[in-house]
Amino acid sequence: MYKKLKWIRVILALLFFLLITLNFVWFANSKASLLSPVLHLQFVPALLGLFTGTAVFFAFLLVITIFFGRVYCSLLCPLGVYQDIVSRIADLFKSKKQRREKYRKPQNFLRYFFALVAFLPLAAGVTLPLALTDPYSNWGRISSEIISLGENLIHNLFAGIFPESVFYRGYAPFIIEIFIFSAFILILVTIMSAFRRRLYCNTVCPAGTLLGAISRFSLFRPEMGSECNMCAACSTVCKSNCIDLKNRKIDVSRCVSCLNCMTMCKRGSVTYRFAYRRKEKKSGMESAGRVPSGMDNFSDDRRRALLTMGLAGTALVARAAEFRPFKSEKEKEVEKKHSIAPPGAQSIQHLKDNCTACHACISVCPNRIIKPAVGEYGLDGLFLPHLDYRNHFCGYDCNACTQICPNHALIPMSPEEKKLCQIGRAKFSLRNCIVFTDKTDCGACDEHCPTKAITMIPYKGTNLYIPKLDRDICIGCGACEYICPARPVKAMIVEANQVHLTAEAPLKEEQEKVKVDDFGF
Amino acid sequence: MERRNFLKGLIYGGVASIASFKSSTLFSKEPAAVASGGNNDLVAVMGGEPAQMYAKAIEAMGGISRFVKRGQKIVVKPNIGWDKSPEEGANTNPELVAAIVKDCLRAGAAEVVVFDHSCDHWQSCYKNSGIEDAAKAAGARIAFAHDEKYYKSVKIPKGKRLKEAKIHSEILDCDAWINVPVLKTHGGARMTISMKNFMGIVWDRRFLHANDLQQCIADCSTISKMPVLNIVDAYRIMTQNGPKGKSPDDVQLAKALFISTDIVAADTAAVKFFSQFRPMDINSVSHIGIAEKMNIGTTDLDSLSVKRIKI
Numbered sequence: 154m155y156k157k158l159k160w161i162r163v164i165l166a167l168l169f170f171l172l173i174t175l176n177f178v179w180f181a182n183s184k185a186s187l188l189s190p191v192l193h194l195q196f197v198p199a200l201l202g203l204f205t206g207t208a209v210f211f212a213f214l215l216v217i218t219i220f221f222g223r224v225y226c227s228l229l230c231p232l233g234v235y236q237d238i239v240s241r242i243a244d245l246f247k248s249k250k251q252r253r254e255k256y257r258k259p260q261n262f263l264r265y266f267f268a269l270v271a272f273l274p275l276a277a278g279v280t281l282p283l284a285l286t287d288p289y290s291n292w293g294r295i296s297s298e299i300i301s302l303g304e305n306l307i308h309n310l311f312a313g314i315f316p317e318s319v320f321y322r323g324y325a326p327f328i329i330e331i332f333i334f335s336a337f338i339l340i341l342v343t344i345m346s347a348f349r350r351r352l353y354c355n356t357v358c359p360a361g362t363l364l365g366a367i368s369r370f371s372l373f374r375p376e377m378g379s380e381c382n383m384c385a386a387c388s389t390v391c392k393s394n395c396i397d398l399k400n401r402k403i404d405v406s407r408c409v410s411c412l413n414c415m416t417m418c419k420r421g422s423v424t425y426r427f428a429y430r431r432k433e434k435k436s437g438m439e440s441a442g443r444v445p446s447g448m449d450n451f452s453d454d455r456r457r458a459l460l461t462m463g464l465a466g467t468a469l470v471a472r473a474a475e476f477r478p479f480k481s482e483k484e485k486e487v488e489k490k491h492s493i494a495p496p497g498a499q500s501i502q503h504l505k506d507n508c509t510a511c512h513a514c515i516s517v518c519p520n521r522i523i524k525p526a527v528g529e530y531g532l533d534g535l536f537l538p539h540l541d542y543r544n545h546f547c548g549y550d551c552n553a554c555t556q557i558c559p560n561h562a563l564i565p566m567s568p569e570e571k572k573l574c575q576i577g578r579a580k581f582s583l584r585n586c587i588v589f590t591d592k593t594d595c596g597a598c599d600e601h602c603p604t605k606a607i608t609m610i611p612y613k614g615t616n617l618y619i620p621k622l623d624r625d626i627c628i629g630c631g632a633c634e635y636i637c638p639a640r641p642v643k644a645m646i647v648e649a650n651q652v653h654l655t656a657e658a659p660l661k662e663e664q665e666k667v668k669v670d671d672f673g674f
Numbered sequence: 675m676e677r678r679n680f681l682k683g684l685i686y687g688g689v690a691s692i693a694s695f696k697s698s699t700l701f702s703k704e705p706a707a708v709a710s711g712g713n714n715d716l717v718a719v720m721g722g723e724p725a726q727m728y729a730k731a732i733e734a735m736g737g738i739s740r741f742v743k744r745g746q747k748i749v750v751k752p753n754i755g756w757d758k759s760p761e762e763g764a765n766t767n768p769e770l771v772a773a774i775v776k777d778c779l780r781a782g783a784a785e786v787v788v789f790d791h792s793c794d795h796w797q798s799c800y801k802n803s804g805i806e807d808a809a810k811a812a813g814a815r816i817a818f819a820h821d822e823k824y825y826k827s828v829k830i831p832k833g834k835r836l837k838e839a840k841i842h843s844e845i846l847d848c849d850a851w852i853n854v855p856v857l858k859t860h861g862g863a864r865m866t867i868s869m870k871n872f873m874g875i876v877w878d879r880r881f882l883h884a885n886d887l888q889q890c891i892a893d894c895s896t897i898s899k900m901p902v903l904n905i906v907d908a909y910r911i912m913t914q915n916g917p918k919g920k921s922p923d924d925v926q927l928a929k930a931l932f933i934s935t936d937i938v939a940a941d942t943a944a945v946k947f948f949s950q951f952r953p954m955d956i957n958s959v960s961h962i963g964i965a966e967k968m969n970i971g972t973t974d975l976d977s978l979s980v981k982r983i984k985i
Contacts, residue, residue: 317815317817320818320820320821321818321821321823321824322821323821519795519797519798520795545795548757548794548795548798549757549794550757550798551795551798587883587884591884591885591886593885593886593887593888593889594862594863594864594886594887594888594960595862595883595884595887596860596861596862596863596883596887597862597879597880597883599861599862600793600860600861600862600917600918601793601918602918603918603920604920605915605920607861608861608915609861609862616958616960618861618862618864620861636793636880636883638880638881638883638884639884640884659920659921661921661923662914662915662920662923662924663923664913664914664923664924664926666926666927667926667950667951667952669928669947669950669951671950672718672720672930672943672946672947672982673946673947673948673949673950674718674942674943674946674947674975
């Protein structure tokens with residue numbers, strides 16, 4: 154039975170891995186509406202979105218963990234599946250002996266240190282450390298920065314070979330900071346998994362540690378029964394090195410529910426068992442050598458697990474209460490820095506609270522104007538998505554970023570809602586405008602404005618027309634800023650709305666339909 | 675270019691002589707060269723559907739084979755600037771584009787290429803304008819124009835402000851091109867018609883905006899590779915909020931078409947027609963006047979042989 158189950162897990166895991174990754178790769182993400190639902194089943198995004206719309210997904214992940222332990226880690230987590238793939242490949246280069254795993258002690262210091270690093274700031278209202286250690290988001294950043302770059306290179310190779318049927322695709326703006334960060338995580342995870350399989354998941358990953366803590370209380374756990382003859386087959390295939398043969402104990406907090414041990418055991422001794430029947434059958438279990446030496450350690454683990462969950466719980470309560478002792482006093486400074494949050498972000502604070510910087514929105518943007526922030530939001534907004542109108546502007550009919558976000562850090566918006574979502578407002582500075590400085594016609598901003606917040610009006614004393622801006626209609630799409638030819642300073646610059654507003658609807662301008670029967674010349 | 679045409683001529687000549695007994699069938703599909711309509715300089719048509727008006731107009735111009743020769747590579751350059759549907763009138767009518775493409779192929783063009791340097795996201799423009807589908811169905815190839823690498827720098831010796839520009843290589847490499855603008859208002863240039871449609875063969879349109887737009891538009895029409903025909907789509911005309919428009923409210927159903935070898939005359943006729951819907955002083959569309967002064971064409975329609983057709 155476990156063999157079948159394991160195959161199902163492997164197939165599903167690869168499928169999820171593929172579908173998740175495709176969300177970040179250009180050739181597929183124009184179909185993002187079909188692919189993006191798989192992103193919802195991610196633990197950290199779901200946890201952060203608990204109060205903003207992803208409670209269902211969080212509850213689902215919590216329930217499967219309470220039932221069967223860290224199923225998430227082996228089935229849904231893309232970084233976890235990536236590690237399995239790497240260790241599979243690494244096995245090809247290992248001798249039979251090197252491939253054999255054995256029990257290792259948990260790296261408790263590192264585990265709880267990283268958990269603390271991630272969840273303590275969260276309790277104080279700062280999301281970033283958790284976002285930067287979240288395995289899904291790290292995979293997202295790796296996909297967005299490295300995999301999609303590779304895909305772009307291949308695409309352009311084809312564009313070179315078939316110039317008439319494959320178009321050349323410009324590269325996304327290269328931002329060194331995020332590239333180095335993603336590459337570092339990729340290399341770290343690759344090396345760790347090549348040598349020690351799921352070590353990363355049980356030392357660095359805060360999601361793993363929290364799920365492990367919950368798993369300590371799960372209803373069904375892998376356990377060794379009395380049929381065991383100590384052949385050690387299970388422990389040699391354990392990715393987490395968590396089967397302690399000597400004490401006949403499986404450290405469920407590290408077990409990623411990969412089912413390897415169960416498929417390996419010839420006697421059917423390692424199986425999922427209902428954990429809370431133990432007390433009734435006490436004597437039987439004791440005879441299996443479970444109690445004496447393990448007990449201290451056991452309660453220690455239990456305490457740590459409770460602490461971790463308590464910390465995460467506190468963080469969630471703090472979020473629910475919007476407890477934010479370090480609410481950045483730099484907000485004004487941020488405003489000056491002119492950083493615009495993508496549509497659906499609601500406010501820069503909402504983005505900072507909920508976004509895990511997985512960069513799905515960055516990958517999906519057809520105009521490639523969403524970029525990872527480096528300093529634009531301040532330090533607590535590192536790598537969060539922000540809009541940059543240097544190379545293009547926000548498409549009026551496009552709502553792709555709001556649709557792909559896994560946890561409503563960008564709330565989903567219909568095209569009609571998005572057309573009124575005011576993420577910022579253009580500011581017109583006459584002294585930089587070509588019409589004013591050169592006394593020649595221009596109208597580039599008016600031409601591009603989708604809402605007609607900009608119109609051209611006669612310019613006094615000349616036969617020229619000059620832009621007039623109605624900031625209430627402006628939605629901050631940046632078309633005017635993008636196209637404005639004035640240098641060195643543009644005449645139209647969009648100023649961010651700290652809190653997104655709803656713009657006034659574009660004016661209705663019905664005109665009388667004229668009947669003409671002549672050519673006019 | 676010259677050599678290529680010469681070689682092509684040789685090949686086609688060879689084919690024709692070998693298959694001379696078939697020549698009657700070979701050429702029978704071509705529209706009658708120098709048709710009864712005669713060789714007018716400017717033809718204005720109104721009251722029909724786009725393809726129908728085009729057929730009447732091109733006949734009165736002497737047939738497409740006056741402009742498109744067998745074996746030539748032709749570019750049809752519509753306005754595909756905006757991510758808008760045909761009903762919103764921001765882009766050239768797709769039916770018209772398709773009719774022109776078909777006609778060129780019927781005249782024996784080896785290849786017809788359609789492109790524009792869009793302002794909005796280019797793939798959305800190509801798709802939602804309906805032009806990509808219509809042109810492909812008619813047998814054209816869609817070319818890409820969204821990246822600088824598709825453009826080549828060209829000197830414009832007669833230009834006053836625009837002395838050098840990156841022009842799309844399909845234009846530079848083709849044997850002849852047909853300019854197919856749509857008639858719209860424009861906040862900067864006042865009107866956008868044939869000359870303004872050149873913005874879509876240029877890479878850096880910001881430069882034009884920043885260096886006396888009206889002069890640059892006229893300068894652009896001094897390039898050596900001028901279109902052999904200008905076909906102004908006035909089926910739906912945008913009379914306010916151009917060139918992008920907000921909604922179909924900005925559009926009037928005018929059902930007209932202007933065609934001319936003289937780009938200035940085409941634009942002059944179009945502005946005069948437009949003025950009946952909404953007053954527009956042709957002097958304020960100053961690139962037309964500048965172009966006339968630069969001897970690009972004439973605004974004096976009476977000096978031309980003009981044919982007016984009402985359907």
